[in-house]
Amino acid sequence: MKNLFKLLSIIIVIIAPNSYSFAAEKVEYLKTDWSFKGLFGKFDRASLQRGYQVYTEVCASCHSMKYLSYRNLAEPGGPEFSEAQAKAIAASFEVTDGPNSDGEMFTRPGKLSDKFVMPYDNVKAAQAANGGAYPPDMSVLVKARGGGVDYIYSLLQGYEDAPSNVSLDDGVYYNKYMYGNKIRMAAPLSDGLVEYGDGTNATVEQMSKDVTTFLMWSAEPHLEARHQMGFKAIVYLIILTVLVYFSMKKIWSRVESEV
């Protein structure tokens, strides 16, 4: 057993610092306190609501969020808008429905059961409107990027003037956190770009944090339920393990052997 632990510790010492070394030019991401990390991590409700506002006023003009429905906005564990608010949000979007009894497509105000309306009809249209680059769907974006929330949070604040040795084409921007440092999205946020209803000062940092929190929820809508159930499950398992341990000791005391 001693050998095993020795070996494991050697391996960890060798491997741990090198794990990510193949991204040689990797930079440290900006850090912030995420309320949803940790054993009891929960979303900050107000931040989620502000994040939705940033998403819908800024991101949603190019980025779709096709796996979410308006009803999700009122569900427990999310931004928890009231049902009336979520209905009003849904109704503010025009949804194409049909065909009706005349065989015609028609538009109507959105309902809770509708999926988030997409900014473009299809990928080609999105590319045509964005200089050939497709703005990725944001539903699971934080899970689809290596650095997760820290990466998105940093990226939104990572726009800089390009160093003199980097030349940028038209419509390409320099971002120190982007893979390869070149990004086709212009800096989306600027101080005071949105006006928060709760009076929070809309700095780039604040908006980045809020919208990233919202994106974490959109990728993991059941995160709070998962943390709560996880704590209960693990406490239950630990208690049961202790009980079984003592039962085992008792049973094995009948034979001359160690357990």
Add this chain to the structure above:
Amino acid sequence: MSDHDYRPKSKVGQWFNDRLPLLTLANHLTDYPTPKNLNYWWTFGGILTFCLITQIVTGLTLAMHYIAHADMAFESVEHIMRDVNYGWLIRYIHANGASMFFLAVYIHIFRSLFYGSYKAPREIIWIIGIIIYLLMMAAAFMGYVLPWGQMSFWGATVITNLFSAIPLVGEGIVTWLWGGYSVDNPTLTRFFTLHYLIPFLILGLVVLHIWALHVPGNNNPVGIDIKKPSKDTVPFHPYIVIKDGFALLMFMIVFAFFVFYAPNILGHADNYIEANPMVTPAHIVPEWYLLPFYAILRSVPDKLLGVVAMLSAILILAVLPWLDTSKIRSAVFRPLYRQFYWILVADVLILGYVGAMPAEGLYLLIARVATAYYFLHFLVILPVLGFKEKTLPVPLSITEPVLGGSPNLAAARNRESKIE
């Protein structure tokens, strides 16, 4: 075995048992004499059974909601994660369950390597185990393709393309496997079918694995043959049942930690991007449990030879009982083998590590040295060691070392003769 004389107490039980001796089987399983010195490395057999059942149950539930179609698979997984009641829980158990399954099977295999459990008379148990392991890899690989993310698609492309290395018919075989000229919907639907089938094949082989085990009985840390039943054994129930149960609970705590607090840490972020045949990911890497073999594959410059090396690395295990020439089973009494064993463990871990790295420069060099050593261990070191190694004296029975006697053959003989 010894329990042919078992007879149920009740009339109904006797009537039933005369027609289908299930009660005799149950009696055999509970009374099964087990060495009393089994340590916790022996609890992983039970843990693996648990893993298999968990994968089958969660898999069946997922299959009720999953849609095996290239245009809908990714969306249906998101539907499971968002809208199916506790769908997120079932999927995270299934996805992390695969990793837990492999963690347990690697411990199980390396336990066997340390204590020489593959040696006579247990060769068939071992070979069935290797077949189960091969099927597990096939099932896991195909399962990883089903969410139809970027790693699913490109992993499937890379692995199926390996068959094109076969001379003359290779290209034809790949087209046949794909059901078309690239990985596409026909590939996905057949992978789903096979992914559904293989666990039941594994289940059948597990029954054979346990059946074959119950003929000679368990090996044990001392690695000697023991009399059954005797002072050296305990009945399976309750002694081993409760011990396996305790170990399983410890394992489940680790499992639960991954499912509830780090459900995506063992996966690759790119698999949350829907499959796109037009965009190749920067690094295509398989799941962690296949990395050592991926490293072996890439360490050989020739494609065909690389595939041969990778397959040989697994199949060489099947002939291990005949490559290891030592008569002594347990590494406890083999001081030299013990050293080489730990070097092999380190070698496989290093292979896993370089398998995750790009195949270039220093990483490639390390991969080549580690691959060479892997084969050296099985083809040269093990056969030679059996003849050269001076082994330590082995006790006559388990009770001797357990009761504090030295693991010394002479001392044990003396004591035996005094008793007589």
